[in-house]
Amino acid sequence: MAPLIISVFAVSFISAVLAGGLAVSKVVFFSYGLCKIKINDKKELTVQGGQTLLSALTAEKFFIPSACGGKATCGLCKVKVINGAGEPLPTEEPFLSKEEIKDNIRLSCQIKIRNDISIQIPEYLFNIKEYTARVADMRDLTYDIKQFRLELISPAEIAYTPGQYIQLYVPPYPESEGEIYRAYSISSDPAEKKAIELVIRFVPGGICTTWCFKYLRPGDEVKFNGPYGEFHLSNTDTxxxxxxxxxxxxxMKCLLHQMVNTNNQRKCVYFFGGNTEKDLFYLELMKDFESRLPNFKFVPVVSGPQAGWSGQTGLVTEAVTRQFNDLKGWEGYLCGSPGLINACIKILTERGIPKEYIYYDSFA
Ligand SMILES: Cc1cc2nc3c(=O)[nH]c(=O)nc-3n(C[C@H](O)[C@H](O)[C@H](O)COP(=O)(O)OP(=O)(O)OC[C@H]3O[C@@H](n4cnc5c(N)ncnc54)[C@H](O)[C@@H]3O)c2cc1C
Known part of the structure; x- marks a missing residue:
């Protein structure tokens, strides 16, 4: 009996020593104390070390775009590191081009703060705010796309550049594991400052869109931050x-409202693609834009037309190539899935638009 008691005691003692050692080494090696984050040489934050740069910035209400909640799957939370962050991790590499790596661009969700760090971000991010709003209206645009109208509570007004997007906060709900943010472009008339509208397509199994379509109700309060993004009309007559x-x-709808508001006379042809007529929406509104903008033409295109359809058919890229051999001197504005964006960049560059004049938001 005595040897058994001694061995139990010995094992417990060794485990206690190991656990204690681990706890001490955690404190000694992993507690980084308070660290400073210097932003664009004009703002300094003091934060607890050991957390990620993205978490630290978000906790200080300094918002960097991020859609995946820090899992290194969206690649949106890029910042330029001046010093203090070491080498990029393998998790970052799929999202960084060779030029970006050379330029010290990093994913802020993958940088652990271990010491003072100095970063550079686009100036517009200093104006990002967190908003609360009430869902004033939800309406079906198609069988899988809804328009959401969010009336602002606080701040009571929003200013943004047409083409920009916000990040909608999704709280934990029965079918999701934790809170996340997702990016949605503002679709409403930019003249309106007290509300924004979003056009959201349901993605089967998607965390945010399931919440928006199944759980969100008119009258509910939502939270978002923004505005983000550099997709906007160029200041030319091209x-x-x-x-x-x-x-x-x-x-695109937001840009068209802006063109009406500013009496913009630029030539503009808008190709909008869907599988069938059931995927088309805002057709009356597009007619209205055509009547208000003398040089605007809307071209709906369906790949699987039903009997009676007299418009353009095929893929939207095929409709563009049928109509245009030469687009030298034009600018391209693209929005949709990464597949659509890549296919459009290919045909537009082949028809003479240099890549630097093709602007896009990829809904990745
Ligand atoms: C700048 C920008 C602007 C955008 N603007 C708009 C807009 O105006 N309107 C709009 O509708 N969208 C927009 N998006 C896309 C939007 O942000 C979301 O990506 C989209 O709504 C899907 O979000 P979700 O949370 O519902 O789907 P997610 O949960 O992100 O899922 C996406 C896909 O992954 C699959 N998936 C999820 N989890 C798993 C898993 N564990 N295993 C396997 N598969 C899985 C889902 O089934 C789904 O097919 C924009 C994106 C960007 C980057």
Missing amino acids: PMIFIAGGSGMAP
Whole structure:
């Protein structure tokens, strides 16, 4: 009996020593104390070390775009590191081009703060705010796309550049594991400052869209931050070709409202693609834009037309190539899935639009 008691005691003692050692080494090696984050040489935050740069910035209400909640799957939370962050991790590499790595661009969700760090971000991110709003209206645009109208509570007004997007906060709910944010382009008339509208397509199994379509109700309060993004009309008179599919309509609609508000006379042809007529929406509104903008033309395209359809058929890219051999001197504006964006960039560059004049938001 005595040897058994001694061995139990010995094992417990060794385990206690190991656990204690681990706890001490955790404190000694992993507690980084307070660290400073210097932003654009004009703002300094003091934060607890050991957390990620993205978490630290978000906790200080300093918002960097991020859609995946820090899992290194969206690649949106890029910042330029001046010093203090070591080498990029393998998790970051799929999202960084060779030029970006050379330029010290990093994913802020993958940088652990171990010491003072100095970063550079686009100036517009200093104006990002967190908003609360009430869902004033939800309406079906198609069988899988809804328009959401959010009336602002606080701050009471929002200013943004047409084409920009916000990040909608999704709280934990029965079918999701934790809180997340997702990006949605503002679709409403930018003249309106007290509300924004979003055009959201339901993604089967998607965390945010399931919440929006199944759980969100008119009258509910929501939270978002923004505005983000650099997709906007250039300040030129160059003719423009817009191409979008599905909810890619959202920022295009906002740009068209802006063109009406500013009496913009630029030539603009907008190709909008869907599988069938059931995927088309805002057709009356597009007619209205055509009547208000003398040089605007809307071209709906369906790949699987039903009897009676007299418009363009095929893929939206095929409709563009049928109509245009040469687009030299034009600008391209694209919005939709990464597949659509890549296919459009290919045909537009082949027809003479340099890549730097093709602007897009990829709904990745
Ligand atoms: C700048 C920008 C602007 C955008 N604007 C708009 C807009 O105006 N309108 C709009 O509708 N969308 C927009 N998006 C896309 C939007 O942000 C979301 O990506 C989209 O709504 C899907 O979000 P979700 O949370 O519902 O789907 P997610 O949960 O992100 O899922 C996406 C896909 O992954 C699959 N998936 C999820 N989890 C798993 C898993 N564990 N295993 C396997 N598969 C899985 C889902 O089934 C689904 O097919 C924009 C994106 C960006 C980057």
